[in-house]
Amino acid sequence: THQHHKRDIRLPNHTSVVSHVAADIGGSLAKVVYFSRENGDAASGGRLHFLSFETEKIDDCIEYLRWLQSKHKATNGLNGTNGINGTMKPEPKLSVFATGGGAYKFYDLIKLRLGVDLSREDEMDCLIRGLDFFITEIPDEVFTYHDEDQENVMHYQPARSDVYPYLLVNIGSGVSMVKVEGPSKYQRIGGTSLGGGTLWGILSLLTGVTSFDDMLALADKGDNSAVDLLVGDIYGEGTGYEKSGLSERTIASSFGKVLKRKREAERTAEDGGTWVNKGGYGKKPPVSETNGSINGDTTMPAATITGDSGRMFKPEDISRSLLYAISNNIGQIAYLQSEKHNLQRIYFGGSFIRGHQQTIHTLSYAIKFWSKGSKQAFFLRHEGYLGAVGAFLRRRPEGWGRRGSVVEEEAVK
DSSP, rough: OEEEOOOEEEEEEOOSSOOOEEEEOOOEEEEEEEEEEEEEEEEEEEEEEEEEEEGGGGHHHHHHHHHHHHHHHHHOOSSSEEOOTTOOOOOOOOOOEEEEEEHHHHHHHHHHHSSEEEEEOHHHHHHHHHHHHHHHHHHTTTEEEEETOOOOOOOEOOSSSOSSEEEEEEEEESSSEEEEEETTEEEEEEEOOOOOHHHHHHHHOOEEEEEEHHHHHHHHHGGGGGTTTTTHHHHTTSGGGGGGOOTTTEEEETTTTTTHHHHHHHHHHHHHHHEETTTTTEOOGGGGGGTTTTTTSSSOSSSSSSSSBBBBBBBHHHHHHHHHHHHHHHHHHHHHHHHHTOOOEEEESSTTTOOOHHHHHHHHHHHHHHHHSSEEEEEEEEGGGHHHHHHGGGGOOTTOOTTTTTTTGOOOO
């Protein structure tokens, strides 16, 4: 019922007990961050863990928090625990820091189930705090994408503090764009309602697939040229559009071939005795099978987009086309906002990305194309957990960072 991020973050310098967890509960996903000791030994430091739940399964998320609560009690006790030098020191109960809309929507439910005081944290503040932590403290967390270097498309960046000002583009169910001028100086400057929730919703209608990861897997197999109208379809090959910085594969109109192909199929059906309905082909049914009618919605549908092999448009092609459409739109809006506010560095975060190479490529390409290479898109390994990490750092223990660690190569595993 939940998904663990494949990379924990090792924090070898942190040896004290951590008595809190954090959750970022959004419209589509609930993200949880918690700390555990390395091999149960406080002197060895520990690890930061990341996992997510679908928000509609919030009960599963709360049960997991309850399990963490029980584990914390068993490890540290309610009244005290042994310190590193064998001394006894009191440890508080496990507390929960939450952000996102769900921190308010499910506030009473979480308090009732866990019996804890739930601390609700400002969503925007958590996003910036979490991103700043990743940028300034965690080596090999931030990367840029370079499709021209096929042997090493991801170029990882060192942890650095001289990053301001920058633009944060946080892509969840919707998209927020935030101008950041310092650790606590930021302003939401724009956004769009066309985000991850749009992709998830439309593809669930068109393909029948309900898992976001399954939709991304479909997109990996698709060919958007079967659905999108490309520059090469309009001008033909090698007719001079290269002077405008375009290629024959550049998308001129997302889903631009759909109506044309449907009309062609309808004409073929009229000439050849077949018929087309709801995106597929099939034999014209007898009148008796359609209650005496062959018009409108009373006709028997042929192969639909999710049905037989005779469908007109493959779910894979539709998935890829829509992924490109939404990603390109976000990338162009991000560029325009960066131009308006004179920002060169653009960080993309949020659970929409999920380390998906097509998405990263499209966003990166959009920034490079529109800025003519003058601006840079940055991505993160834990892009979906900015808010959860920011809420976690609301109670930031001493020695929490990783810069200066003697085991830099183990920063992210």
